[in-house]
Amino acid sequence: MKWSVFVGHWSQINRKVSSRGSYNHRSIQQQPATRPELSQKVVNLSDDRLSFFERMSESRLVSELPSPAFLVNLPTAQRNADRMLERFRQLRVTLRPHMKTHKTLEGGVIMTGGTRRCIAVSTLAEARFFADGGFDDILYAFPVSADKVEQCAILTERLEVFSVLVSEFDTLPRLAARTLAKGKVWHIWLKVDCNNGRAGVFVDQPEAFDLALKIGRSAAMKLDGIYAHCGNTYHCHSVAEIQAVAENTTEKILAFCSRLAEVGVTTRSSIGSTPSCSLPVPRMGALSEVHPGNYFFYDVQQLHLGSCRAEDVAVRVLTRVVAHIRHRGQLLVDCGWTAISLHGHGRLPSGYAVIQDHPEIRLVEMSQEHGLIDASEGQEMDFEKFPLGAALFLIPYHSCAAAAMHSVYHVHDGDTVLETWTPCRGW
Numbered sequence: 001m002k003w004s005v006f007v008g009h010w011s012q013i014n015r016k017v018s019s020r021g022s023y024n025h026r027s028i029q030q031q032p033a034t035r036p037e038l039s040q041k042v043v044n045l046s047d048d049r050l051s052f053f054e055r056m057s058e059s060r061l062v063s064e065l066p067s068p069a070f071l072v073n074l075p076t077a078q079r080n081a082d083r084m085l086e087r088f089r090q091l092r093v094t095l096r097p098h099m100k101t102h103k104t105l106e107g108g109v110i111m112t113g114g115t116r117r118c119i120a121v122s123t124l125a126e127a128r129f130f131a132d133g134g135f136d137d138i139l140y141a142f143p144v145s146a147d148k149v150e151q152c153a154i155l156t157e158r159l160e161v162f163s164v165l166v167s168e169f170d171t172l173p174r175l176a177a178r179t180l181a182k183g184k185v186w187h188i189w190l191k192v193d194c195n196n197g198r199a200g201v202f203v204d205q206p207e208a209f210d211l212a213l214k215i216g217r218s219a220a221m222k223l224d225g226i227y228a229h230c231g232n233t234y235h236c237h238s239v240a241e242i243q244a245v246a247e248n249t250t251e252k253i254l255a256f257c258s259r260l261a262e263v264g265v266t267t268r269s270s271i272g273s274t275p276s277c278s279l280p281v282p283r284m285g286a287l288s289e290v291h292p293g294n295y296f297f298y299d300v301q302q303l304h305l306g307s308c309r310a311e312d313v314a315v316r317v318l319t320r321v322v323a324h325i326r327h328r329g330q331l332l333v334d335c336g337w338t339a340i341s342l343h344g345h346g347r348l349p350s351g352y353a354v355i356q357d358h359p360e361i362r363l364v365e366m367s368q369e370h371g372l373i374d375a376s377e378g379q380e381m382d383f384e385k386f387p388l389g390a391a392l393f394l395i396p397y398h399s400c401a402a403a404a405m406h407s408v409y410h411v412h413d414g415d416t417v418l419e420t421w422t423p424c425r426g427w
Contacts, residue, residue: 061417062414062416065417067318068317070403073315080296080297084278098293100120101296102403102423105133106421111296120138125426126424136159136161139291143168143171144171144175164187166188166190166211169207169211169214185222190226196230209256227271228272230272233245233276234275246271249276250271250281250284270287270288272292274295275302278308294400295307300344301398316394316396319334324386325372329374330373334371335363338405343397343398347397351374352371360379361374361379
């Protein structure tokens with residue numbers, strides 16, 4: 001999408017969001033969210049981690065929260081999760097939601113439809129966190145390295161199913177050298193690159209097939225599946241391009257699995273990325289699994305790609321005007337890069353994020369704790385419109401990066417804060 005076109009599309013975001021009520025904190029009227037009940041164990045885990053600041057923020061209005069604050073619209077996130085579950089239920093494909101965007105037990109319960117089974121994580125800290133929260137069938141979806149073998153072994157012995165990702169021959173003897181207790185074997189997904197430009201052994205090279213055979217024929221290992229990430233969908237410029245990537249990746253994965261089956265090694269197939277899974281092609285119905293993650297929150301990047309609508313973006317960063325810099329025609333706000341990340345730099349006409357309801361201003365510069373807002377091109381700053389203390393809601397370019405900046409999420413329905421979620425942090 002050309003920027004000239006996107007500017008027009010971007011200016012519609014605020015009108016749509018405000019008119020449809022997803023994030024208009026002045027007048028939103030939505031039905032209470034429904035979601036699978038969390039066990040007392042999960043509630044206690046969250047409660048025990050709440051700091052004084054987090055406790056102070058409970059049972060308040062969004063408009064009264066200290067800023068900056070990370071906001072999750074629960075009805076919107078619930079709807080996003082339900083749609084993805086139903087989409088792949090109809091295709092008869094298992095959904096293995098990736099937890100890397102939100103990294104919360106509560107979000108995991110919602111994304112799995114309450115089962116707490118069949119998830120992907122990006123760090124071992126997440127794997128332990130979700131295991132402690134009662135989750136099982138966890139895929140550590142990052143190539144395992146030698147320093148992490150022992151941690152993976154402990155999780156494998158502890159859980160019913162814990163799987164690791166492999167893309168190198170040299171990893172196999174390191175795994176085999178660690179004998180597992182309880183008669184367990186290593187559950188392995190082979191990471192392949194289907195011209196996606198991401199990690200993995202290239203699917204068309206003999207090495208990939210030989211590596212799969214070695215895993216599949218090992219007594220100490222089980223080849224759980226072939227895994228590819230459609231990372232190149234993030235460089236697409238149309239829905240047709242995204243679906244072409246999904247089609248090509250699916251065909252390559254299925255052909256690879258068919259070749260394995262011909263020599264007696266049967267295994268599963270999995271592809272993923274939020275764009276490809278939000279806009280699936282019929283051929284994806286032949287896959288065993290998919291593993292998207294960002295869709296729970298979505299963001300401006302996904303809107304730009306065509307993965308979602310403006311009203312599907314479930315998160316905002318609340319910030320406030322703290323000073324008027326009149327000689328430069330700027331507003332100073334209390335959102336620096338530590339509250340939203342720098343990932344939107346140079347990608348949006350509105351600066352680092354989209355400012356909800358205000359296409360006439362843009363977030364143009366950030367330091368660690370400060371944000372500077374200019375008038376948009378052709379506009380003049382109206383300081384009377386933005387008095388000191390005025391709240392602004394920033395729609396992140398990349399919700400994964402923005403969420404990672406916060407130790408607590410304020411989960412709300414309309415202007416009412418329902419609860420706080422505490423995400424996993426670390427590696």
